[in-house]
Amino acid sequence: MKLVILGATGGTGLELVRQALERGHSVMALVRSPDRLKPFRDRITIKQGDLLNRADLEQALKGHDAVLSGFGPRVPISKADANLLQRFADALTEAMVLAGVRRVVVESVAFLFKNSILPPAYLLGRLLFPRTVADASAMERIIAQSKLDWTMVRPPELTDKPYTGNYRVREGHLPRFGFSISRADVADFMLNTVENRASIGKVIGVSN
Numbered sequence: 001m002k003l004v005i006l007g008a009t010g011g012t013g014l015e016l017v018r019q020a021l022e023r024g025h026s027v028m029a030l031v032r033s034p035d036r037l038k039p040f041r042d043r044i045t046i047k048q049g050d051l052l053n054r055a056d057l058e059q060a061l062k063g064h065d066a067v068l069s070g071f072g073p074r075v076p077i078s079k080a081d082a083n084l085l086q087r088f089a090d091a092l093t094e095a096m097v098l099a100g101v102r103r104v105v106v107e108s109v110a111f112l113f114k115n116s117i118l119p120p121a122y123l124l125g126r127l128l129f130p131r132t133v134a135d136a137s138a139m140e141r142i143i144a145q146s147k148l149d150w151t152m153v154r155p156p157e158l159t160d161k162p163y164t165g166n167y168r169v170r171e172g173h174l175p176r177f178g179f180s181i182s183r184a185d186v187a188d189f190m191l192n193t194v195e196n197r198a199s200i201g202k203v204i205g206v207s208n
């Protein structure tokens with residue numbers, strides 16, 4: 001597929017780029033800091049631009065099949081980034097419609113699973129990271145209300161452990177005792193998902 005990867009310079013994003021190439025996809029990355037993609041520069045198309053700008057996104061997206069997003073605020077989250085995901089979702093949904101690209105797989109956060117008891121994801125999120133919960137909720141709402149073919153992937157704590165391929169997936173729920181997952185495994189699942197039309201309109205919990 002002709003994929004656009006957003007947040008491509010981040011932890012999950014770099015795994016998405018690496019694994020997408022391994023699978024034989026063609027990859028375009030729209031980034032603010034192209035230097036971080038140096039190891040891939042001969043094998044992918046890199047464009048510099050503003051990921052919160054509809055026109056930059058629209059131009060980058062044209063002619064592609066799908067978008068994978070590992071975009072999110074750098075930690076610790078600055079005040080300026082308090083509603084970053086919401087602004088990103090506004091720009092992305094409009095740009096996708098204008099560019100005629102419908103399929104999008106978005107990495108969100110397990111804190112949004114209100115029904116999770118072990119771990120109590122929503123409660124922990126509300127107590128410890130209320131602004132992240134609010135911002136990720138706004139992002140999901142905007143994308144879910146669009147007419148796009150979306151899938152939300154909600155992981156718990158992300159780690160930099162290696163790929164295992166041995167992770168659990170639950171539609172509409174966080175897998176029980178799902179405390180963490182490696183970015184490499186999240187990327188693997190997102191790449192499986194982008195080609196799986198049965199996952200359109202679904203919110204999926206993943207964990208190791």
Ligand SMILES: NC(=O)c1ccc[n+]([C@@H]2O[C@H](COP(=O)([O-])OP(=O)(O)OC[C@H]3O[C@@H](n4cnc5c(N)ncnc54)[C@H](OP(=O)(O)O)[C@@H]3O)[C@@H](O)[C@H]2O)c1
Pocket residue numbers: 006007008009010011012013031032033036050051052070071072073074075084107108109110155156157158159183
């Ligand atoms: N940390 C966790 O434990 C955890 C748990 C569950 C879900 N999540 C969510 O999962 C997603 C991926 O997390 P991650 O830790 O793999 O990502 P990350 O390493 O923090 O990378 C974030 C990516 O977003 C980009 N970005 C951030 N602000 C930007 C801006 N204003 N303009 C352009 N690009 C910008 C970064 O670009 P630069 O390289 O230019 O900074 C980077 O490519 C995020 O949405 C995060 O909220 C995180």
